[in-house]
Amino acid sequence: MYKITIDGKELQAEPGSTILQVAIKAGIDIPHFCWHPALSISGNCRMCVVEVEKMPKLQTACSTLVSDGMVVYTNTDKVVKARRGVLEFMLINHPLDCPVCDQAGECKLQDYYLIYGKYESRFREEKLKKRKVVDLGANVILDTERCILCTRCVRFFNEITKTNELGIFNRGDHSEIDTYPGKKLESIYSGNIVDICPVGALTSKDFRFKCRVWFLERTPSICTLCSRGCNIEIHHRQGRIYRIKPRVNMHVNQFWICDEGRYGYKFVNAENRILKPVVKGSSGLVPVEWEVGVIDVFMNLSAIISKYGSGSIAVVASPYLTNEDAYVLMKFAREVINTENFGYLPARRGSYDDFLLRAEKAPNERGLLNMGWKTWGDGAELLREKINNRMIRALYVTGGEGFLSQVKDVSDLLSILDYKVFHMSNREGEVDSINAILPSATFAEKDGTFTNFEGRVQRINRAFGPVGESLPDWKIIKRISMMFGKLFPYEKAEDIFKEISEKVTSYKGIDYLAIGDEGVLTDGI
Numbered sequence: 030m031y032k033i034t035i036d037g038k039e040l041q042a043e044p045g046s047t048i049l050q051v052a053i054k055a056g057i058d059i060p061h062f063c064w065h066p067a068l069s070i071s072g073n074c075r076m077c078v079v080e081v082e083k084m085p086k087l088q089t090a091c092s093t094l095v096s097d098g099m100v101v102y103t104n105t106d107k108v109v110k111a112r113r114g115v116l117e118f119m120l121i122n123h124p125l126d127c128p129v130c131d132q133a134g135e136c137k138l139q140d141y142y143l144i145y146g147k148y149e150s151r152f153r154e155e156k157l158k159k160r161k162v163v164d165l166g167a168n169v170i171l172d173t174e175r176c177i178l179c180t181r182c183v184r185f186f187n188e189i190t191k192t193n194e195l196g197i198f199n200r201g202d203h204s205e206i207d208t209y210p211g212k213k214l215e216s217i218y219s220g221n222i223v224d225i226c227p228v229g230a231l232t233s234k235d236f237r238f239k240c241r242v243w244f245l246e247r248t249p250s251i252c253t254l255c256s257r258g259c260n261i262e263i264h265h266r267q268g269r270i271y272r273i274k275p276r277v278n279m280h281v282n283q284f285w286i287c288d289e290g291r292y293g294y295k296f297v298n299a300e301n302r303i304l305k306p307v308v309k310g311s312s313g314l315v316p317v318e319w320e321v322g323v324i325d326v327f328m329n330l331s332a333i334i335s336k337y338g339s340g341s342i343a344v345v346a347s348p349y350l351t352n353e354d355a356y357v358l359m360k361f362a363r364e365v366i367n368t369e370n371f372g373y374l375p376a377r378r379g380s381y382d383d384f385l386l387r388a389e390k391a392p393n394e395r396g397l398l399n400m401g402w403k404t405w406g407d408g409a410e411l412l413r414e415k416i417n418n419r420m421i422r423a424l425y426v427t428g429g430e431g432f433l434s435q436v437k438d439v440s441d442l443l444s445i446l447d448y449k450v451f452h453m454s455n456r457e458g459e460v461d462s463i464n465a466i467l468p469s470a471t472f473a474e475k476d477g478t479f480t481n482f483e484g485r486v487q488r489i490n491r492a493f494g495p496v497g498e499s500l501p502d503w504k505i506i507k508r509i510s511m512m513f514g515k516l517f518p519y520e521k522a523e524d525i526f527k528e529i530s531e532k533v534t535s536y537k538g539i540d541y542l543a544i545g546d547e548g549v550l551t552d553g554i
């Protein structure tokens with residue numbers, strides 16, 4: 030280890046690290062634009078210059094390696110003057126768009142100007158006019174006037190996705206970022222360049238002009254759209270999600286998320302959310318109060334049990350359930366209904382790559398397996414057989430949307446049954462033959478844990494209260510169970526996880542709070 034001093038603070042520094050890396054680790058802020066921890070060093074913006082003793086000129090902190098005994102100053106008059114010069118140079122042609130720019134509030138150029146700029150502009154000429162709305166592809170808009178040519182976006186496609194989709198074209202102050210002639214961005218990771226652009230040059234088609242960023246609350250969570258379990262932040266306001274951003278977890282997704290996960294939140298805000306329990310009456314499905322819905326389900330399940338026995342009810346888990354939901358559902362099957370006919374519908378399989386995207390399009394199949402859930406088969410074949418043989422007379426299904434979309438000839442299959450109750454968050458698919466729909470909260474509206482494909486248990490956090498009268502699945506099950514005289518004593522997801530960590534081998538000894546922001550590896554299946 031080397032000893033170096035930054036602004037009078039003695040620090041230990043790994044040989045081979047740069048001044049900027051050591052400063053960041055020590056909580057010392059050195060302004061920078063082009064450097065990003067996941068990308069190669071470009072050293073083009075010069076914003077990170079610092080003074081180093083025994084070196085006659087200012088040095089770029091992002092590219093200067095530390096040496097033993099090095100003494101660095103990050104805030105001398107000389108440094109501050111150089112930074113002001115860099116900003117003045119960058120702002121020569123940069124439009125004064127801040128009042129209408131989506132990046133306002135999280136723009137490094139704006140932030141640094143307020144700290145180091147505030148100069149009287151010496152620029153009297155006309156600013157160069159460039160293209161303002163360049164459609165780069167499905168998700169990203171480029172404003173070439175705002176670009177400071179830091180090349181972060183170019184390096185992202187060269188080094189992270191290796192798809193080389195952007196370049197710098199033309200010369201001097203006419204230089205511009207663009208795709209190659211006749212091409213659009215095709216990478217399924219394109220949304221990440223909006224995150225890493227330090228200014229408002231790259232904006233998200235989905236988010237632009239929807240909300241000022243300072244109005245948004247941020248809640249750490251986990252993406253639910255495949256089994257990787259990428260760490261995300263939900264940016265939300267007044268019960269609506271406005272955007273999803275990646276959250277750094279070097280064990281899972283590093284700095285990135287795919288566009289499927291980034292833009293796949295729409296079902297949470299959708300118009301077709303189910304707001305109240307719905308039960309079938311003589312005039313079809315009608316919304317009812319929870320008390321009525323719960324009694325209806327209890328009466329019908331009880332009637333099936335007395336007529337055909339408790340084994341005639343099958344319970345279906347969904348790989349979208351949290352560990353806590355799945356645990357309580359299994360107890361419900363075993364201890365309340367008293368049936369051994371319980372299993373899960375596997376996650377839908379889809380496209381995948383060798384970076385983040387996994388083929389299993391659900392967040393918690395591994396969690397169900399850890400808990401001892403057995404599969405009903407990809408298209409629920411094993412369940413179908415039992416229904417066709419009339420061994421199963423009623424279904425209790427969670428994640429109803431998945432069941433309706435994945436199971437072949439589902440209407441025909443459901444028509445054989447005497448009774449069907451589904452947990453659903455959105456009214457999707459052929460729901461008319463279902464006898465009762467109980468509204469379930471989405472991942473954004475509840476606490477709990479998922480276990481990703483590698484066995485890492487990670488926490489989701491409630492960003493806002495459930496839409497309408499929907500409830501987390503475990504709370505719905507708790508209500509139904511109470512009618513059967515079984516009281517589950519859980520008040521919050523943490524209570525259930527505590528029991529899981531005592532009873533389920535893979536989770537033995539894991540503390541809910543200690544799962545923290547990075548997750549904890551379980552012992553495997």
Ligand code: SF4
Binds near residue numbers: 175176206225
């Ligand atoms: Fe940098 Fe943004 Fe310009 Fe790309 S578009 S070079 S990330 S300023």
Ligand code: FES
Binds near residue numbers: 061062073
């Ligand atoms: Fe060092 Fe850009 S961050 S030169």
